[in-house]
Amino acid sequence: MILWLIVALVGLYLMAPVLVVIATSFTATAYPVFPPQGFTWRWFGEVLASPEYLAAMRFSTALAAASTAIATVLGTLAALGLVRGRFRGQTAISALFLSPIFFPAIVLGLALLIFFNWVGLAGTFPGMVAAHAVLTTPFVIRMVSASLAEFDPAVEEAAKNLGASAMRTFFLVTLPLIRPGVVAGAVFAFIISFDELVVSLFLAGPGMQTLPIRIFTSLEYSSRPSVSAVSTLLILVWLVVGVPLYRRFLDVRHT
């Protein structure tokens, strides 16, 4: 009995910030208060009419799309090599490839800033894309590896025995079978990039605002309920797209 009471309280604590943000985006007051007072859709309208927010959304979308494209190719190839291949140093390579998931972003951000400053990529869009591809590729590798582990390599052998080239086997046999994993990996990569803040803060040039940077800078000064509204939109995107994927991601981790 006491156990379930503790579980309920901790569960409430875990949900608190999300519930608060969603609730305050409907408040009729001029600043976010909890519990909200009154009810209005006004702040959502303000976000969707704000040139700054819309520009930030467009920039984040372009950044996420470009880095996801690179991460999907790199990650799918890497997963094929790691799951189907057999080569020296395989365990070390696998650990290295997944390391960006838990690597301190603050350290990578500073390292990239200095390096990019040296090679002339600092404050540029390609530089940010390259960095985001590093951060998102591990998620593609995980998802595609799981798909690869699910089907029998004998199917590929059969195709080769029937005379198909390696290329033909990949595009006609392997790729259709792992497509769910590739798609899931790409979507996951897109959300991770779209949400990324720390590395972007180091690398964004003047006038290059991602949505998280935009929210972060507005929080450092004063915040209006429109910040809650845009945050609510972000939460909704995660809930619709992210939840099914995260379940899958964790299943992969535990096997």
Next chain:
Amino acid sequence: MRQKGAALVLPNFAWLALFMLGPLITLFVISFRTYEAGRGIQDAWTIAHYVAFVADPYHLGILLRTLRLGIEVTAWCLVLGFPMAYGLSRLRGTPRALLYFVVLLPLLTSAVVRTFGWMIVLSNNGFINRTLIDLGVIDSPIRFMYSMLGIVVALVQVLLPFMVLALDAALLNIDPRVYEAARNLGASRLRVFLQITLPLSLPGILSGSVLVFTLAISAFVTPSLIGGPRVPVMATLIYQQGMSLLNWPFGGAIAFVMLATVVVLFLIAMRLARQERGT
């Protein structure tokens, strides 16, 4: 041995070499360069930045505060995570899936959004302080914002999922027949917990703690928004050196002290895990 599949991992290896390993090596080298205000990074070699970080009381204070933050967050995650994981391990089907969703929710929200939520509730006239004052529990508001307490409250919330998942995996690995046997032999609930559940979930406690600790000491968004300049930690100091003061050698030195702490902890944890398996 044929190097089958090595060509497939080559592109990503090259990408990481160029955009992760290369930059990290550059940062490491830079952290041993001298720096002069106004003139920037010089060509001479020095270990002064590492020495300054531990010898200067202000910076040593930041290092110790960061480690304290890691310890406090890890301890709270263990205390709150154990009942959650235990509850999870006793549920099946839909209730388990629902609780699982609640546990994962913090990971499904971006760091800024989550921290913003805490800033609203934790402020001096925020929900928590107002409720406590209305109930007569306290007279003046508890200072959560711009204090260690607020950072801990917000960080435990986001790092708790990692601890619960690690503990849940460990608890699931315990054969339920062990519990039955202990109960049949007359062991009390408390004794079962202390002598069976706790020792058998030790690998989970260990891996969860190392993960939570390392994520806590390297967290940036929460300490930066909730702690602010009044409560600097290593991550916010690195950001300040890198972006405002442009003292990259010193920022690099702090970054590598942080990385060294993380790596050493992981090595210790791996060693302990191996011993655990060996017995």
